[in-house]
Amino acid sequence: MVDRRTLLLDTALELVGTQGMRGLTHRAVDAAADLPAGSTSNYFRTREALVLGIVERFIVREREMATGPRDQVDPTPDGVAEALGRFVDRALGPDRMVTLARYAILVETAQNPGLRAGMALGADQVDTWGLDLITRAGSRDPHRDVGLLANYVTGLVLHELALPSPDLDARARIRAVIDTLGWTVGEAS
Template sequence: MSSTRRRALDAAVTLIGTEGIRALTHGRVDAAAALPPGSTSNHFRTRAALVSGVIEWLATQERADAGLPDIGTADEFIDAVSRMIQLQSGPLAARTRARYALFLEADEDAVRPLREQRLGMEAWVRGILTSLGGDTAARHAAFVMATGDGLLLHRVTVDPDAPIREVIAHAVHAALSG
Protein backbone atom coordinates (compact mmCIF):
# COMPACT_ATOMS: atom_id res chain seq x y z
CA MET A 1 0.00 0.00 0.00
CA SER A 2 1.35 3.41 -0.91
CA SER A 3 2.20 5.86 1.83
CA THR A 4 -0.25 8.37 0.32
CA ARG A 5 -3.11 5.88 0.56
CA ARG A 6 -2.11 4.91 4.13
CA ARG A 7 -1.92 8.58 5.18
CA ALA A 8 -5.33 9.25 3.63
CA LEU A 9 -6.91 6.28 5.39
CA ASP A 10 -5.37 7.14 8.76
CA ALA A 11 -6.57 10.73 8.39
CA ALA A 12 -10.05 9.56 7.37
CA VAL A 13 -10.33 7.36 10.46
CA THR A 14 -9.24 10.24 12.68
CA LEU A 15 -11.70 12.60 10.98
CA ILE A 16 -14.61 10.23 11.47
CA GLY A 17 -13.56 9.45 15.03
CA THR A 18 -13.22 13.08 16.06
CA GLU A 19 -15.77 14.93 13.90
CA GLY A 20 -18.22 12.27 12.71
CA ILE A 21 -18.87 10.60 9.41
CA ARG A 22 -20.28 13.75 7.83
CA ALA A 23 -16.81 15.28 8.06
CA LEU A 24 -15.53 12.63 5.66
CA THR A 25 -14.87 14.36 2.36
CA HIS A 26 -12.00 13.93 -0.04
CA GLY A 27 -10.86 17.51 0.54
CA ARG A 28 -10.98 17.23 4.33
CA VAL A 29 -9.00 13.99 4.20
CA ASP A 30 -6.38 15.61 1.95
CA ALA A 31 -6.06 18.51 4.36
CA ALA A 32 -5.95 16.32 7.48
CA ALA A 33 -3.31 14.07 5.92
CA ALA A 34 -1.30 17.06 4.60
CA LEU A 35 -1.68 15.69 1.06
CA PRO A 36 -1.94 17.70 -2.13
CA PRO A 37 -5.54 18.43 -3.17
CA GLY A 38 -7.03 15.53 -5.13
CA SER A 39 -4.74 12.87 -3.63
CA THR A 40 -7.50 11.04 -1.79
CA SER A 41 -9.78 11.07 -4.82
CA ASN A 42 -6.99 9.47 -6.86
CA HIS A 43 -7.28 6.43 -4.60
CA PHE A 44 -11.01 6.58 -3.83
CA ARG A 45 -13.02 8.08 -6.69
CA THR A 46 -16.33 8.35 -4.83
CA ARG A 47 -17.37 8.94 -1.25
CA ALA A 48 -18.78 5.41 -1.18
CA ALA A 49 -15.39 4.07 -2.26
CA LEU A 50 -13.74 6.15 0.46
CA VAL A 51 -16.13 4.84 3.13
CA SER A 52 -15.55 1.29 1.94
CA GLY A 53 -11.78 1.81 1.98
CA VAL A 54 -11.91 3.21 5.50
CA ILE A 55 -13.93 0.22 6.71
CA GLU A 56 -11.50 -2.25 5.14
CA TRP A 57 -8.59 -0.32 6.65
CA LEU A 58 -10.19 -0.31 10.12
CA ALA A 59 -10.81 -4.04 10.00
CA THR A 60 -7.25 -4.68 8.82
CA GLN A 61 -5.77 -2.46 11.54
CA GLU A 62 -7.88 -4.03 14.25
CA ARG A 63 -6.87 -7.55 13.18
CA ALA A 64 -3.22 -6.50 13.22
CA ASP A 65 -3.54 -4.87 16.65
CA ALA A 66 -5.67 -7.58 18.24
CA GLY A 67 -2.79 -9.85 19.16
CA LEU A 68 -5.21 -12.30 20.72
CA PRO A 69 -3.10 -14.16 23.26
CA ASP A 70 -3.39 -17.76 24.31
CA ILE A 71 -5.36 -17.82 27.53
CA GLY A 72 -5.10 -20.47 30.22
CA THR A 73 -6.78 -18.89 33.25
CA ALA A 74 -9.67 -16.60 34.07
CA ASP A 75 -7.22 -13.95 35.30
CA GLU A 76 -5.31 -14.05 32.01
CA PHE A 77 -8.60 -13.62 30.15
CA ILE A 78 -9.70 -10.73 32.36
CA ASP A 79 -6.32 -9.04 31.95
CA ALA A 80 -6.34 -9.46 28.16
CA VAL A 81 -9.86 -8.06 27.74
CA SER A 82 -9.07 -5.22 30.15
CA ARG A 83 -5.95 -4.29 28.14
CA MET A 84 -7.98 -4.31 24.92
CA ILE A 85 -10.61 -2.00 26.38
CA GLN A 86 -7.92 0.29 27.82
CA LEU A 87 -6.27 0.53 24.41
CA GLN A 88 -9.54 0.99 22.48
CA SER A 89 -10.77 3.68 24.89
CA GLY A 90 -7.41 5.38 25.35
CA PRO A 91 -4.85 5.70 22.57
CA LEU A 92 -7.23 4.26 19.97
CA ALA A 93 -10.39 6.06 21.10
CA ALA A 94 -10.78 7.97 17.81
CA ARG A 95 -10.60 4.69 15.91
CA THR A 96 -13.23 3.21 18.24
CA ARG A 97 -15.53 6.18 17.68
CA ALA A 98 -14.98 5.87 13.92
CA ARG A 99 -15.96 2.18 14.07
CA TYR A 100 -19.16 3.02 15.94
CA ALA A 101 -20.00 5.81 13.49
CA LEU A 102 -19.43 3.54 10.51
CA PHE A 103 -21.53 0.76 12.02
CA LEU A 104 -24.37 3.25 12.44
CA GLU A 105 -24.07 5.14 9.16
CA ALA A 106 -22.69 2.80 6.49
CA ASP A 107 -24.82 0.27 4.64
CA GLU A 108 -24.85 -3.43 5.51
CA ASP A 109 -22.60 -4.51 2.65
CA ALA A 110 -20.01 -1.85 3.44
CA VAL A 111 -19.65 -2.82 7.12
CA ARG A 112 -19.24 -6.54 6.38
CA PRO A 113 -15.47 -6.47 7.17
CA LEU A 114 -16.18 -4.94 10.58
CA ARG A 115 -18.90 -7.51 11.27
CA GLU A 116 -16.51 -10.31 10.30
CA GLN A 117 -13.91 -8.82 12.64
CA ARG A 118 -16.52 -8.82 15.38
CA LEU A 119 -17.43 -12.46 14.70
CA GLY A 120 -13.76 -13.39 15.07
CA MET A 121 -13.63 -11.71 18.46
CA GLU A 122 -16.83 -13.47 19.55
CA ALA A 123 -15.35 -16.83 18.51
CA TRP A 124 -12.20 -16.06 20.52
CA VAL A 125 -14.27 -15.20 23.63
CA ARG A 126 -16.50 -18.26 23.19
CA GLY A 127 -13.46 -20.52 22.78
CA ILE A 128 -11.84 -19.22 25.95
CA LEU A 129 -15.03 -19.53 27.96
CA THR A 130 -15.43 -23.09 26.66
CA SER A 131 -11.89 -24.01 27.69
CA LEU A 132 -12.26 -22.38 31.11
CA GLY A 133 -15.82 -23.39 31.98
CA GLY A 134 -17.28 -25.69 29.34
CA ASP A 135 -20.38 -25.28 27.23
CA THR A 136 -22.33 -23.62 30.03
CA ALA A 137 -19.79 -20.79 30.24
CA ALA A 138 -19.60 -20.53 26.44
CA ARG A 139 -23.34 -19.81 26.30
CA HIS A 140 -22.55 -16.58 28.16
CA ALA A 141 -20.11 -15.29 25.53
CA ALA A 142 -22.68 -12.72 24.31
CA PHE A 143 -23.03 -11.44 27.89
CA VAL A 144 -19.26 -11.00 28.28
CA MET A 145 -19.05 -9.31 24.87
CA ALA A 146 -21.96 -6.99 25.67
CA THR A 147 -20.38 -6.05 28.98
CA GLY A 148 -17.13 -5.17 27.23
CA ASP A 149 -18.98 -3.25 24.50
CA GLY A 150 -20.99 -1.29 27.02
CA LEU A 151 -17.93 -0.44 29.06
CA LEU A 152 -16.03 0.61 25.95
CA LEU A 153 -18.88 2.83 24.78
CA HIS A 154 -19.18 4.34 28.27
CA ARG A 155 -15.45 5.13 28.38
CA VAL A 156 -15.34 6.80 24.93
CA THR A 157 -18.53 8.82 25.45
CA VAL A 158 -19.04 9.51 29.16
CA ASP A 159 -16.24 8.58 31.53
CA PRO A 160 -12.80 7.83 30.09
CA ASP A 161 -11.60 6.83 33.55
CA ALA A 162 -14.36 4.31 34.33
CA PRO A 163 -12.89 1.20 35.94
CA ILE A 164 -12.30 -1.69 33.59
CA ARG A 165 -10.85 -4.73 35.30
CA GLU A 166 -13.46 -4.99 38.06
CA VAL A 167 -16.32 -4.85 35.56
CA ILE A 168 -14.77 -7.41 33.23
CA ALA A 169 -13.86 -9.67 36.16
CA HIS A 170 -17.46 -9.61 37.34
CA ALA A 171 -18.76 -10.55 33.87
CA VAL A 172 -16.20 -13.32 33.38
CA HIS A 173 -16.79 -14.84 36.82
CA ALA A 174 -20.55 -14.69 36.27
CA ALA A 175 -20.15 -16.47 32.92
CA LEU A 176 -17.92 -19.12 34.44
CA SER A 177 -20.28 -19.76 37.34
CA GLY A 178 -23.18 -20.25 34.95
Protein backbone atom coordinates in the same frame (compact mmCIF):
# COMPACT_ATOMS: atom_id res chain seq x y z
CA MET B 1 7.26 2.74 7.30
CA VAL B 2 3.49 2.84 6.81
CA ASP B 3 2.23 2.28 3.27
CA ARG B 4 0.10 5.00 1.66
CA ARG B 5 -3.18 3.05 1.89
CA THR B 6 -2.72 2.52 5.64
CA LEU B 7 -1.77 6.17 6.08
CA LEU B 8 -4.96 7.23 4.30
CA LEU B 9 -7.11 4.89 6.40
CA ASP B 10 -5.51 5.98 9.69
CA THR B 11 -6.02 9.59 8.65
CA ALA B 12 -9.65 8.86 7.76
CA LEU B 13 -10.14 7.18 11.15
CA GLU B 14 -8.84 10.31 12.87
CA LEU B 15 -11.14 12.52 10.80
CA VAL B 16 -14.20 10.44 11.61
CA GLY B 17 -13.16 10.25 15.26
CA THR B 18 -12.81 14.02 15.54
CA GLN B 19 -15.46 15.28 13.10
CA GLY B 20 -17.90 12.42 12.71
CA MET B 21 -19.03 11.05 9.38
CA ARG B 22 -19.85 14.52 8.06
CA GLY B 23 -16.12 15.30 8.07
CA LEU B 24 -15.25 12.30 5.90
CA THR B 25 -14.53 13.34 2.34
CA HIS B 26 -11.82 12.28 -0.05
CA ARG B 27 -10.50 15.85 -0.10
CA ALA B 28 -10.43 16.10 3.68
CA VAL B 29 -8.43 12.86 3.95
CA ASP B 30 -5.97 14.07 1.29
CA ALA B 31 -5.48 17.37 3.12
CA ALA B 32 -5.15 15.82 6.58
CA ALA B 33 -2.65 13.25 5.26
CA ASP B 34 -0.74 16.05 3.52
CA LEU B 35 -1.00 14.24 0.19
CA PRO B 36 -1.88 15.55 -3.27
CA ALA B 37 -5.54 15.96 -4.16
CA GLY B 38 -6.92 12.73 -5.58
CA SER B 39 -4.71 10.43 -3.52
CA THR B 40 -7.59 9.01 -1.49
CA SER B 41 -9.82 8.51 -4.52
CA ASN B 42 -7.03 6.56 -6.23
CA TYR B 43 -7.41 3.92 -3.50
CA PHE B 44 -11.09 4.34 -2.66
CA ARG B 45 -13.24 5.42 -5.60
CA THR B 46 -16.42 6.00 -3.61
CA ARG B 47 -17.27 7.17 -0.12
CA GLU B 48 -18.70 3.72 0.61
CA ALA B 49 -15.41 2.09 -0.45
CA LEU B 50 -13.56 4.48 1.86
CA VAL B 51 -15.87 3.65 4.77
CA LEU B 52 -15.41 -0.08 4.17
CA GLY B 53 -11.64 0.46 4.09
CA ILE B 54 -11.90 2.26 7.43
CA VAL B 55 -13.85 -0.72 8.80
CA GLU B 56 -11.04 -3.09 7.77
CA ARG B 57 -8.51 -0.79 9.39
CA PHE B 58 -10.31 -0.29 12.68
CA ILE B 59 -10.65 -4.06 13.03
CA VAL B 60 -6.87 -4.39 12.75
CA ARG B 61 -6.31 -1.48 15.12
CA GLU B 62 -8.79 -2.77 17.69
CA ARG B 63 -7.24 -6.22 17.72
CA GLU B 64 -3.87 -4.59 18.37
CA MET B 65 -5.51 -2.65 21.21
CA ALA B 66 -6.42 -5.97 22.87
CA THR B 67 -3.40 -8.10 22.03
CA GLY B 68 -0.58 -5.60 22.16
CA PRO B 69 2.36 -5.69 19.77
CA ARG B 70 2.89 -9.46 20.01
CA ASP B 71 -0.66 -10.22 18.76
CA GLN B 72 -1.07 -12.77 21.54
CA VAL B 73 -3.44 -13.27 24.42
CA ASP B 74 -2.92 -15.76 27.23
CA PRO B 75 -5.82 -18.24 26.70
CA THR B 76 -7.00 -18.20 30.31
CA PRO B 77 -9.82 -16.32 32.03
CA ASP B 78 -7.22 -13.92 33.49
CA GLY B 79 -5.58 -13.50 30.08
CA VAL B 80 -8.87 -12.70 28.37
CA ALA B 81 -9.81 -10.25 31.13
CA GLU B 82 -6.38 -8.64 30.85
CA ALA B 83 -6.63 -8.31 27.05
CA LEU B 84 -10.15 -6.92 27.08
CA GLY B 85 -9.27 -4.61 29.98
CA ARG B 86 -6.29 -3.33 27.97
CA PHE B 87 -8.64 -2.83 25.01
CA VAL B 88 -11.02 -0.75 27.14
CA ASP B 89 -8.17 1.34 28.55
CA ARG B 90 -6.80 2.06 25.09
CA ALA B 91 -10.27 2.63 23.62
CA LEU B 92 -10.87 5.33 26.22
CA GLY B 93 -7.33 6.72 26.13
CA PRO B 94 -4.70 6.70 23.41
CA ASP B 95 -6.97 5.09 20.78
CA ARG B 96 -10.06 7.13 21.62
CA MET B 97 -10.35 8.42 18.02
CA VAL B 98 -10.48 4.85 16.69
CA THR B 99 -13.28 4.15 19.15
CA LEU B 100 -15.25 7.26 18.27
CA ALA B 101 -14.83 6.46 14.58
CA ARG B 102 -16.13 2.91 15.12
CA TYR B 103 -19.25 4.16 16.87
CA ALA B 104 -19.84 6.78 14.14
CA ILE B 105 -19.52 4.08 11.48
CA LEU B 106 -21.92 1.80 13.36
CA VAL B 107 -24.52 4.58 13.29
CA GLU B 108 -23.80 5.18 9.60
CA THR B 109 -24.28 1.45 8.95
CA ALA B 110 -27.68 1.57 10.64
CA GLN B 111 -28.65 4.33 8.21
CA ASN B 112 -26.92 2.89 5.12
CA PRO B 113 -27.75 -0.78 4.54
CA GLY B 114 -25.09 -0.93 1.80
CA LEU B 115 -22.41 -0.97 4.49
CA ARG B 116 -23.88 -3.91 6.40
CA ALA B 117 -22.17 -6.66 4.41
CA GLY B 118 -18.74 -5.14 5.02
CA MET B 119 -19.46 -4.62 8.71
CA ALA B 120 -20.75 -8.21 9.00
CA LEU B 121 -17.58 -9.54 7.38
CA GLY B 122 -15.48 -7.64 9.89
CA ALA B 123 -17.65 -8.84 12.77
CA ASP B 124 -17.22 -12.43 11.56
CA GLN B 125 -13.43 -12.03 11.63
CA VAL B 126 -13.53 -10.72 15.19
CA ASP B 127 -15.97 -13.45 16.27
CA THR B 128 -13.79 -16.20 14.79
CA TRP B 129 -10.74 -14.88 16.65
CA GLY B 130 -12.76 -14.44 19.86
CA LEU B 131 -14.38 -17.89 19.65
CA ASP B 132 -11.01 -19.59 19.37
CA LEU B 133 -9.57 -17.58 22.25
CA ILE B 134 -12.43 -18.03 24.70
CA THR B 135 -12.80 -21.72 23.86
CA ARG B 136 -9.16 -22.23 24.83
CA ALA B 137 -9.71 -20.03 27.90
CA GLY B 138 -12.39 -22.34 29.29
CA SER B 139 -15.74 -21.05 28.06
CA ARG B 140 -18.40 -23.72 28.42
CA ASP B 141 -20.54 -22.03 25.73
CA PRO B 142 -18.23 -20.02 23.46
CA HIS B 143 -20.91 -19.09 20.91
CA ARG B 144 -23.00 -17.51 23.66
CA ASP B 145 -20.07 -16.02 25.54
CA VAL B 146 -18.36 -14.31 22.61
CA GLY B 147 -21.47 -12.23 21.98
CA LEU B 148 -22.05 -11.51 25.65
CA LEU B 149 -18.46 -10.38 26.21
CA ALA B 150 -18.32 -8.34 23.01
CA ASN B 151 -21.58 -6.58 23.83
CA TYR B 152 -20.54 -5.99 27.43
CA VAL B 153 -17.22 -4.44 26.39
CA THR B 154 -18.89 -2.35 23.66
CA GLY B 155 -21.45 -1.05 26.14
CA LEU B 156 -18.83 -0.42 28.82
CA VAL B 157 -16.71 1.62 26.41
CA LEU B 158 -19.70 3.61 25.12
CA HIS B 159 -20.87 4.37 28.65
CA GLU B 160 -17.38 5.37 29.79
CA LEU B 161 -16.93 7.67 26.79
CA ALA B 162 -20.07 9.55 27.79
CA LEU B 163 -19.91 9.28 31.58
CA PRO B 164 -16.38 8.37 32.68
CA SER B 165 -15.89 6.59 35.99
CA PRO B 166 -13.06 8.09 38.02
CA ASP B 167 -11.88 4.67 39.20
CA LEU B 168 -12.72 2.31 36.33
CA ASP B 169 -11.08 -1.10 36.63
CA ALA B 170 -12.19 -2.63 33.34
CA ARG B 171 -10.14 -5.78 33.86
CA ALA B 172 -11.86 -6.54 37.17
CA ARG B 173 -15.31 -5.88 35.71
CA ILE B 174 -14.63 -8.13 32.72
CA ARG B 175 -13.21 -10.85 34.97
CA ALA B 176 -16.45 -10.70 37.01
CA VAL B 177 -18.46 -11.27 33.81
CA ILE B 178 -16.22 -14.22 32.91
CA ASP B 179 -16.67 -15.67 36.39
CA THR B 180 -20.45 -15.26 36.07
CA LEU B 181 -20.33 -17.15 32.78
CA GLY B 182 -18.71 -20.08 34.62
CA TRP B 183 -15.54 -20.62 32.62
CA THR B 184 -13.35 -23.46 33.82
CA VAL B 185 -9.74 -23.74 32.70
CA GLY B 186 -9.06 -27.15 31.20
CA GLU B 187 -12.74 -28.01 30.83
CA ALA B 188 -13.59 -26.07 27.68
CA SER B 189 -16.21 -27.70 25.53
